[in-house]
Amino acid sequence: MFKSIVLFSSLLVVTFALSDVEVAQEWKQFLETSKKVYQSPKEEAKRLGIFRENLKKIEAHNKIFNEGKVTYKLGVTKFTDLTPEEFLEYVHKDKVLPSIKADEVFKANPNFTAPGSVDWRKQAKLFVKDQGQCGSCWSFSTTGAIEAHYYIARRQAVSLSEQNLIDCATSQYGNNGCNGGNYNGAFDYVKENGIDTESNYPYRAQQGSCNQRSTAVKISGYSNVNGDENSIQQAVASKGPVSIAIDASSELQNYHSGVLDDGTCTSNVNHAVLAVGYGEENGSPFWIIKNSWGSNWGENGYYRLVRNRSACGITTMPSYPRI
Structure with missing residues (x-):
């Protein structure tokens, strides 16, 4: 699926509205920090789509975290380009x-x-x-x-x-x-x-x-x-x-x-x-x-x-x- 050298310099806490420009910026930083390389443009487009959906979940969760309704915060990790099912496979x-x-x-x-x-x-x-x-x-x-x-x-x-x-x-x-x-x-x-x-x-x-x-x-x-x-x-x-x-x-x-x-x-x-x-x-x-x-x-x-x-x-x- 992909080759991964998992060296993250930081984990990003997502607190922004998900405009295309902002998603593109976060995706660029994710690729730079994770060093992930995909086999084809089609595979990368698929991973970007999954990444976008995970960002939405992270943003929604962190909104209720900031309201004091939950005790933990989510952020971008080396697994954020995976579906929940793929993460479970890992x-x-x-x-x-x-x-x-x-x-x-x-x-x-x-x-x-x-x-x-x-x-x-x-x-x-x-x-x-x-x-x-x-x-x-x-x-x-x-x-x-x-x-x-x-x-x-x-x-x-x-x-x-x-x-x-x-x-x-x-x-x-x-x-x-x-x-x-x-x-x-x-x-x-x-x-x-x-x-x-x-x-x-x-x-x-x-x-x-x-x-x-x-x-x-x-x-x-x-x-x-x-x-x-x-x-x-x-x-x-x-x-x-x-x-x-x-x-x-x-x-x-x-x-x-x-x-x-x-x-x-x-x-x-x-x-x-x-x-x-x-x-x-x-x-x-x-x-x-x-x-x-x-x-x-x-x-x-x-x-x-x-x-x-x-x-x-x-x-x-x-x-x-x-x-």
């Missing part, structure tokens, strides 16, 4: 596969009082990355969790290799490369084999032969978190970031900022991410979620999801690694 590449049970389960302690807010972005070294056109979100959730917990335990920042997992933590660990997987199976792989660094084993966004040559980090195991938000909150507060699976078939296509609370997502999870904190804004409690769509999507690669409603399947399969 999301569904990930295919979060059935969970593997860990040897430990973390449950909420009734005697533990969690802090009012936690933000591991301020306390642990986190790396925002981009999975590109490969359905490998599970590997990014895995590396993000291990990177964070390794820093918490050792005070050493290390960027780990998703490609190592894509190539090596394959079907015997319940994973299928660029066609989906499960971070628990990937945790098992790292427990048994360790994982290399990003610099030694760089990301290619396609599955290849296993070529792990060194081990930067090993883990002792991983813990499932009991499937309720209180347990996840305590785990995030007392242990560190937690890998979670969510339903990404909501407003994430054009999400810009704020607390996502659109009421449309379900418990049918299709995307692996990382819960790195929580808090509250203007009476809206939220989770801080680290995504794998690049630092120029959302809030510098993160988004906030409404908390205490089991939104988007967040309680389905949370877990974290043990260093």
Whole structure:
């Protein structure tokens, strides 16, 4: 359909009337920042039409955001030239596969009082990355969790290799490369084999032969978190970031900022991410979620999801690694 190098210098919040001239200006900037190249003028015209329709939706939504009726804002992203169905095709590449049970389960302690807010972005070294056109979100959730917990335990920042997992933590660990997987199976792989660094084993966004040559980090195991938000909150507060699976078939296509609370997502999870904190804004409690769509999507690669409603399947399969 198109070739994409997804390097966005900014996300545009659309607040203008949709004249042809203004749409043309926004389209030009979109092409410049996204670096998208289409196969033919006909394909580009089709994408422009879709882009225009998405701009209308963004403008209508942001009007009610400015009126204080919703808690999140939309904007132009690298996905704004896709139909909702095409965006879902992209999301569904990930295919979060059935969970593997860990040897430990973390449950909420009734005697533990969690802090009012936690933000591991301020306390642990986190790396925002981009999975590109490969359905490998599970590997990014895995590396993000291990990177964070390794820093918490050792005070050493290390960027780990998703490609190592894509190539090596394959079907015997319940994973299928660029066609989906499960971070628990990937945790098992790292427990048994360790994982290399990003610099030694760089990301290619396609599955290849296993070529792990060194081990930067090993883990002792991983813990499932009991499937309720209180347990996840305590785990995030007392242990560190937690890998979670969510339903990404909501407003994430054009999400810009704020607390996502659109009421449309379900418990049918299709995307692996990382819960790195929580808090509250203007009476809206939220989770801080680290995504794998690049630092120029959302809030510098993160988004906030409404908390205490089991939104988007967040309680389905949370877990974290043990260093």
